[in-house]
Amino acid sequence: MSSQTAQRFTWLAFLFLLPTLLGLLIFRLVPIVGAFVTSFTRWQIFDKPRWIGLDNYINILTSPVAAKVFINTAWFTMIYVPGVIVLALFLAVLLNNSLKISAFFRGAFFLPYITSTVAVTLVWRWIFSTKFGILNNLLIGLGYSDPPAWLADPIWSLPAVAIVSVWKDSGFFMLLLLAGLQTIDPGVYEAARMDGAKRLRQFFDITMPLLSRSLFFVLILALVRSTQTFEITYALTGGGPNGASTTLAYFVYENAFVHFQMGYASALAYLLCFAVGLVTLANFYVRKRWTHE
Structure with missing residues (x-):
C-alpha cells in the first residue's frame, strides 16, 4: 500500500x-x-456567576451538614460493597454449572438490574411498610414485637436503601463473576478432588485465588457505584428522614436542582470524584498483594 x-x-x-x-x-x-x-463560583442559576475562589470547597469541608453526608456515604459503601460482592459471588458459584435451569435463574437474578428503579422502589416501599409490609409482618411472626419503621427511622433508613441497592445490582456483578469462574480450568478441580480436597477447601484454595482478578474488577466497580446511588435514594426515602439517608450523589442533586447552588454542587461533585479516585488508586496499589497473576 x-x-x-x-x-x-x-x-x-x-x-x-x-x-x-x-x-x-x-x-x-x-x-x-x-x-x-x-466550582470556584457562587452561582444561583438565575444570577450571574461570581468568582469566589476556594470558598465552596472550604465551606464543604467545614460544614456539619456536608460532614454528615460524607459519613452517610461511607456507611453506605461499607454496607453495599461487601453485601453486593458476597451475594454476587454466592449466586455465581451456585449457578456455575451446565444445568439448563441455571440459564433461567441467571436471567431471573439479572432482571432486577434492568428493571425500572421506580418500579423496584414501589415494591420495596410496600415490603418496608411499617404496618402492612411483608418484612415487618414476618418479623412479628418470628416473635419480634417491635419491628423498625424502616423508611422513617434515622437509624434504619440508610441500611434500607443499601439493602435495595444490593438486591438490585447483585445480578449484574453475578454475571461478571460468573464469566470469571468459567475461565477456570475444570481440570484443576478434578485434580484437587483426586487429592481429597473437599468443596470448601477447593473454594478457598482454588476458586478465590483464580477469581481474584475478576473480584478486583468487581470491587472497583462496586466502590464507584456506591458513591453514585441517587435513583433509589430519591424514590425510596428522598434523603430523609432529616437527611439520615442522604449520600453525596443525592446531596449534589439537592444543591444543584433544589437549592440551585450550582457552584457549591459542582465543588461537591469534584470532591466526590477526588475521593473515588483516591480509593481506586489505593486499591490498585494493594492489588498485587491479593490478586493472582
Whole structure:
C-alpha cells in the first residue's frame, strides 16, 4: 500500500470517528471543564456567576451538614460493597454449572438490574411498610414485637436503601463473576478432588485465588457505584428522614436542582470524584498483594 493510499485511509477513518469525537467533546469534556470552573463560583442559576475562589470547597469541608453526608456515604459503601460482592459471588458459584435451569435463574437474578428503579422502589416501599409490609409482618411472626419503621427511622433508613441497592445490582456483578469462574480450568478441580480436597477447601484454595482478578474488577466497580446511588435514594426515602439517608450523589442533586447552588454542587461533585479516585488508586496499589497473576 502506497503512502498516499495509507494517508487517504487515515483521513477516512478520522471522518468516521469525527461524530463520536465531537459527541465526546461537546457532551463530556466541555461539561467536565465547565463544572470545574463553576466550582470556584457562587452561582444561583438565575444570577450571574461570581468568582469566589476556594470558598465552596472550604465551606464543604467545614460544614456539619456536608460532614454528615460524607459519613452517610461511607456507611453506605461499607454496607453495599461487601453485601453486593458476597451475594454476587454466592449466586455465581451456585449457578456455575451446565444445568439448563441455571440459564433461567441467571436471567431471573439479572432482571432486577434492568428493571425500572421506580418500579423496584414501589415494591420495596410496600415490603418496608411499617404496618402492612411483608418484612415487618414476618418479623412479628418470628416473635419480634417491635419491628423498625424502616423508611422513617434515622437509624434504619440508610441500611434500607443499601439493602435495595444490593438486591438490585447483585445480578449484574453475578454475571461478571460468573464469566470469571468459567475461565477456570475444570481440570484443576478434578485434580484437587483426586487429592481429597473437599468443596470448601477447593473454594478457598482454588476458586478465590483464580477469581481474584475478576473480584478486583468487581470491587472497583462496586466502590464507584456506591458513591453514585441517587435513583433509589430519591424514590425510596428522598434523603430523609432529616437527611439520615442522604449520600453525596443525592446531596449534589439537592444543591444543584433544589437549592440551585450550582457552584457549591459542582465543588461537591469534584470532591466526590477526588475521593473515588483516591480509593481506586489505593486499591490498585494493594492489588498485587491479593490478586493472582
